[in-house]
Amino acid sequence: MxxxxxxxxxxxxxxxxxxxxxxxxxxxxxxxxxxxxxxxxxxxxxxxxxxxxxxxxxxxxxxxxxxxxxxxxxxxxxxxxxxxxxxxxxxxxxxxxxxxxxxxxxxxxxxxxxxxxxxxxxxxxxxxxxxxxxxxxxxxxxxxxxRMIKDADEVAELRRAGDAIDAVHRRVADWLRAGRTEREVAADIAEAIRAEGHETVEFVIVGSGPNGADPHHEVSDRVIEDGDVVVVDIGGAVPSGYNSDSTRTYVVGSPTAEQAERIAVLVRAQQAAVDAVRPGVTAHEVDAAARQVLADAGLGEAFLHRTGHGIGVSVHEEPYIAPGNDLPLREGMAFSIEPGIYFPGEWGARIEDIVVVTANGCVRLNNAPHALASVG
Known part of the structure; x- marks a missing residue:
């Protein structure tokens, strides 16, 4: 046989x-x-x-x-x-x-x-x-x-993973509401990650209120409250082993005027970095594009990490979209664009898509809405 x-x-x-x-x-x-x-x-x-x-x-x-x-x-x-x-x-x-x-x-x-x-x-x-x-x-x-340069088959698998994680983000409103713990919401999200086509759940971050100000917070037993801004950063591997990774920011109820204004700036910063991606541009220049928008709005000090990381058979791999990285981008590179803003003891926000460098720019592999979403 x-x-x-x-x-x-x-x-x-x-x-x-x-x-x-x-x-x-x-x-x-x-x-x-x-x-x-x-x-x-x-x-x-x-x-x-x-x-x-x-x-x-x-x-x-x-x-x-x-x-x-x-x-x-x-x-x-x-x-x-x-x-x-x-x-x-x-x-x-x-x-x-x-x-x-x-x-x-x-x-x-x-x-x-x-x-x-x-x-x-x-x-x-x-x-x-x-x-x-x-x-x-x-x-x-x-x-x-x-590994840095993805071929068409690899991009197709990353797109498959991106579509699957987008489908999960579109369901977050079903689970994220006041009175539930981060851990309870994360359990629902993990189940959906598998249900939407992933073979494994690599990570689930649900950072509500002050926990969202920690970029690497995962989950806790904190009870989500009305008015919380919540960072949801999730990813997994589809059967081929290629990974998804996408972050959206939600608010339970209505945001304050300051929150809405700052997160709108963050969305613009993420878009500026996406717009900067094309062959020949350095990883540093893409990072700087996001960083400049935030700095111009007085939020530069609130951005605590690099703008992105490569993705493929690992969630984190090269290229790293970081200050000082003069690596020129090339067609076929795949990486995240994920600026964030963090206010210790208060709240945080992050917006993340995976992009693939094309001959003239890049294509997003995540298309769930970017604007602050009101839930609950």
């Missing part, structure tokens, strides 16, 4: 990603790259899982065939990924054997420049380093390049 693949993309896509990683390594003068479990390995081969005490890693680079080192107890899972479909060489091992010797055996030589993925822990990096005649370095400059 022919095996039906559970991978989100054809095996040829993963073959091209491996080839691209090898070419990028060659351009950087890297002789070999060792990639452990995490977003990079998921991107390259569709291999899921987290780093554990038993080493799993793929060894790749210019001019030689990749090898995946894997515990024998995980062999069936690995064979059910692109590694199996592509016939990637597998070096399996059992407890009591030395997996690091297998890594060294897969390298083209004991010396040269060897880079490791940033998700590979010291638990494995140090034993590898002890066995090679090389100073290990981070593979991030090589691996991020492939």
């Amino acid at each position: 022919e095996r039906v693949s559970s991978l989100p993309f054809p095996a040829s896509v993963y073959a091209a990603r491996l080839e691209r990683a090898g070419a990028l390594a060659a351009e950087a003068g890297i002789d070999a790259v060792i990639v452990g479990p995490g977003p990079d390995l998921r991107y390259l081969l569709g291999v899921e899982g987290d780093t554990i005490e038993r080493l799993t890693a793929v060894v790749l680079g210019p001019g030689f065939e990749p090898t995946i080192v894997v515990p024998r107890m995980e062999l069936a899972k690995v064979r059910d990924t692109a590694a199996g479909e592509l016939g990637v060489r597998i070096a399996d091992w059992v407890d009591g054997e030395d997996p690091y010797a297998l890594v060294v055996g897969a390298l083209p030589a004991a010396g040269g420049r060897i880079a490791v993925s940033d998700a590979l822990p010291a638990l494995h990096v140090i034993p590898i380093g002890d066995r090679v005649d090389a100073r290990l370095e981070l593979a991030t400059p090589v691996l991020r390049e492939g």
Whole structure:
């Protein structure tokens, strides 16, 4: 019986990603790259899982065939990924054997420049380093390049995720009202994230009243009150592993005049940053576009974080839309635009969309209304 693949993309896509990683390594003068479990390995081969005490890693680079080192107890899972479909060489091992010797055996030589993925822990990096005649370095400059530029299939998955999270935001008014706790609202939202097409819930932030002034507040047992401004920042992964991430700000009842005015400025700041996106513009310049609108309105000090982050198989990845980042944007980059304003002890607000850089600008992947929404 022919095996039906559970991978989100054809095996040829993963073959091209491996080839691209090898070419990028060659351009950087890297002789070999060792990639452990995490977003990079998921991107390259569709291999899921987290780093554990038993080493799993793929060894790749210019001019030689990749090898995946894997515990024998995980062999069936690995064979059910692109590694199996592509016939990637597998070096399996059992407890009591030395997996690091297998890594060294897969390298083209004991010396040269060897880079490791940033998700590979010291638990494995140090034993590898002890066995090679090389100073290990981070593979991030090589691996991020492939992941930063999304192809049409990846953009389609991000759009699918964006549509799904928009559908959840359009239902928030059903659950957000005075008398309920943040945790109760978050539970309803999490259920809807799955119901609207996500496979996993990556995060749910419901920041009401003063809790909204903490950008990374998640949920609490605080009872939502009439008049609260509420930040709802939510996201998850669709079955392909690509993520959504979108924030809207709500008010229970009616806002004060000051709240309405300040949040209107925030909406303009977010739009200014979106309008600034196009190939060749730097990440810093996009961040500055949002920051300038807020500063002109006297709200510059209330913006506490960067304007955005890349998204794909991770919720947060490169490029980072931040002050001082002179990385020029390129077509196919996908990232958030999410300025916020925060007033400690009072309230906060944030507006966030995912955008993808196009030939002449960008396209939004989130289209739920941006203006302050009155609920309850």
